[in-house]
Amino acid sequence: MGYPKEIYDKAAAVLSSRRQYAKEQTLVRRKQIYSLLPQIEQLDRQLSQIGLKTVQAVAGAPDELDTIIERLKTQSLGLQKQRDDLLEAAGLLEIYRDDNHTCKLCQDTGYIGAKKCSCFEQLLREAAFDFLGASGSQNCRFTNFSLDYYSNQPLQNGVVPRERMSTIKNFCVDYARNFLLDTRPALGRQRMVPESLLFMGNTGLGKTHLSLAIAGEVIGKGFGVIYGSAQNLLARLEKEKFTSSYQQEEQQSYLSLILGCDLLILDDLGTEFLTQFVTTTLYHIINTRLLEGRPTIISTNLTFPEISKRYTDRLASRLFGGYRQFEFVGRDIRIQSKILG
Numbered sequence: 001m002g003y004p005k006e007i008y009d010k011a012a013a014v015l016s017s018r019r020q021y022a023k024e025q026t027l028v029r030r031k032q033i034y035s036l037l038p039q040i041e042q043l044d045r046q047l048s049q050i051g052l053k054t055v056q057a058v059a060g061a062p063d064e065l066d067t068i069i070e071r072l073k074t075q076s077l078g079l080q081k082q083r084d085d086l087l088e089a090a091g092l093l094e095i096y097r098d099d100n101h102t103c104k105l106c107q108d109t110g111y112i113g114a115k116k117c118s119c120f121e122q123l124l125r126e127a128a129f130d131f132l133g134a135s136g137s138q139n140c141r142f143t144n145f146s147l148d149y150y151s152n153q154p155l156q157n158g159v160v161p162r163e164r165m166s167t168i169k170n171f172c173v174d175y176a177r178n179f180l181l182d183t184r185p186a187l188g189r190q191r192m193v194p195e196s197l198l199f200m201g202n203t204g205l206g207k208t209h210l211s212l213a214i215a216g217e218v219i220g221k222g223f224g225v226i227y228g229s230a231q232n233l234l235a236r237l238e239k240e241k242f243t244s245s246y247q248q249e250e251q252q253s254y255l256s257l258i259l260g261c262d263l264l265i266l267d268d269l270g271t272e273f274l275t276q277f278v279t280t281t282l283y284h285i286i287n288t289r290l291l292e293g294r295p296t297i298i299s300t301n302l303t304f305p306e307i308s309k310r311y312t313d314r315l316a317s318r319l320f321g322g323y324r325q326f327e328f329v330g331r332d333i334r335i336q337s338k339i340l341g
């Protein structure tokens with residue numbers, strides 16, 4: 001699962017604060033119980049002394065170690081029994097034993113053995129939403145993608161915007177619903193992977209909205225999604241290129257995340273500052289992900305001739321040959337929604 005490091009860190013920080021909370025909460029409860037039943041505090045103290053003696057015995061390694069350990073163990077069990085009986089009688093045993101962890105399955109460690117706990121998966125999904133949140137992604141869902149902003153009047157070329165956009169929306173809903181990566185090796189058969197998509201058309205026609213709606217659904221299924229405007233994403237890659245490689249060995253590089261994430265969404269291609277680095281890196285990303293069967297969704301205001309001209313024919317032909325294209329039509333819905341409220 002290709003989650004960016006920020007997302008991992010954020011989810012891990014939540015787990016860490018849950019463990020801290022559990023620890024504090026347990027101390028508070030323990031104190032309350034001690035004030036109600038002072039004998040419990042006595043017993044706990046005796047038990048921790050036995051624990052200490054056991055450690056000392058093991059460290060000293062005397063000849064009769066086994067006998068000593070056996071005796072301490074018996075004492076310990078007896079005291080525990082006394083304690084549990086007292087707590088039980090007071091109706092406090094369950095509270096005493098509760099470790100106050102939010103997730104009882106993994107004690108808020110995030111792992112059960114080597115496997116990620118469902119609570120950690122959930123936190124990662126939530127963090128991934130927040131990560132997208134910079135662009136208000138939470139508001140961009142299929143349910144609030146309104147076709148009302150698209151005209152029923154045919155354009156000069158005969159295309160009816162509302163019909164066109166309805167088709168595109170339905171495609172996107174199905175795309176997100178059926179999003180499933182086939183990670184098994186291809187054995188003489190076509191590997192089934194979600195297609196890469198190219199959303200074309202003017203600003204304000206819902207390209208970003210639909211991209212983010214897909215992202216939300218796909219994240220919800222537990223896939224690693226990276227979303228970024230071409231401008232931010234490429235600027236960050238360029239910065240990474242010029243920072244020391246020392247740091248990059250510590251953590252997975254941003255480029256490897258972009259190349260390896262389950263779904264990459266590159267918004268507003270064409271608005272970035274154009275350099276040789278940008279042209280080369282873009283081709284590298286598009287080509288590598290196509291070859292490795294990882295889907296990408298690119299949105300752009302540029303037309304194909306403009307893409308060829310701005311980047312290279314080679315890049316344009318990868319997009320033309322490898323991506324399913326959608327032409328968004330209509331009038332700027334952002335302006336309309338302001339007027340229509």
Ligand SMILES: [Zn+2]
Pocket residue numbers: 103104105106107108109110111117118119120
């Ligand atoms: Zn858990």
